[in-house]
Amino acid sequence: MDVLSNLKNSGFTFSKKYGQNFLTDEKLLSDIACDAHIGRDDVVLEVGAGAGTLTRALAQKAGKVIAFEIDRSLETTLSHTLRDFDNVTVIYDDVTKFGEEELDALTGKRYKVVANLPYYITTPLLFMFLDRADPPVSLTVMVQKEVAERICATEKKGDYGALSVSVAVRADAEITRIVPRDKFIPAPNVDSAVVNIVLRGKTGAKDDATLYGLIKKAFAMKRKTLTNNLSSGYSVTKPEAEAWLTEAGVKPSARAEELSPAQFVTLSDVIYAKTKNSYRK
Numbered sequence: 001m002d003v004l005s006n007l008k009n010s011g012f013t014f015s016k017k018y019g020q021n022f023l024t025d026e027k028l029l030s031d032i033a034c035d036a037h038i039g040r041d042d043v044v045l046e047v048g049a050g051a052g053t054l055t056r057a058l059a060q061k062a063g064k065v066i067a068f069e070i071d072r073s074l075e076t077t078l079s080h081t082l083r084d085f086d087n088v089t090v091i092y093d094d095v096t097k098f099g100e101e102e103l104d105a106l107t108g109k110r111y112k113v114v115a116n117l118p119y120y121i122t123t124p125l126l127f128m129f130l131d132r133a134d135p136p137v138s139l140t141v142m143v144q145k146e147v148a149e150r151i152c153a154t155e156k157k158g159d160y161g162a163l164s165v166s167v168a169v170r171a172d173a174e175i176t177r178i179v180p181r182d183k184f185i186p187a188p189n190v191d192s193a194v195v196n197i198v199l200r201g202k203t204g205a206k207d208d209a210t211l212y213g214l215i216k217k218a219f220a221m222k223r224k225t226l227t228n229n230l231s232s233g234y235s236v237t238k239p240e241a242e243a244w245l246t247e248a249g250v251k252p253s254a255r256a257e258e259l260s261p262a263q264f265v266t267l268s269d270v271i272y273a274k275t276k277n278s279y280r281k
């Protein structure tokens, strides 16, 4: 019995609330597992197993797959789809409830995240993994095409923003494939893309919390200059904000979208030196 008949026979109905848009194209599923560079030495953490089609493609290549699925009504279908695999564990729970230590206990610390992400929590899920003291090796995730473009955008390009810089200071990211909406069941209103994000481990900044705080403050008002955004974000005078920018080699009239990720690190180090003994970080 194919996956769709199985879903139907089990009385399953797709839930918009959980972002349920499933993939069934075997070639595409295998290509996503290839994009993630999965081998027998890898432990894979999948967010949202759905009907288990991507889980199966991953289990064919990985040593072990730990798949989370919030919707227990998928249990019958999942046990059918995954019946031939003894290297898969499905956890019927909300992945966001799991802390670093709990995930490490399940995965053994070194793991790769692969997921066709539920769109309603794409960004919080990305940051749940990116923000970890000990992040995964990589995240290979299907997201809305526009979000993928923002993640991978470079300075001075239209899509470049806080998300692009936040990823770029931690990782190397590239779009590996565009997936049209008609590949999903049911079809969403937007096209998607797979992004491969490979973590570098260190940002290079003296203090990561200062760097992450700076990125948020710098893009708080996109149309304002950095001087204005830093002045309001750190509650300092404009001349003080201008002095920080000048020391970092940045023109005080510049806007956040003109700064490269490396310039954000330099500016963050200047701000850290000035504010480390104050509450302003």
Ligand code: SAM
Pocket: 018, 019, 020, 021, 022, 023, 024, 047, 048, 049, 050, 051, 052, 053, 054, 055, 068, 069, 070, 071, 093, 094, 095, 096, 115, 116, 117, 118, 119
């Ligand atoms: N991997 C499947 C595929 O590619 O066909 C399903 C992908 S579907 C876009 C996202 C899946 O994530 C759904 O099955 C949904 O129920 C599940 N999900 C949504 N929120 C979740 C959460 N917080 N924790 C675990 N699973 C979640």
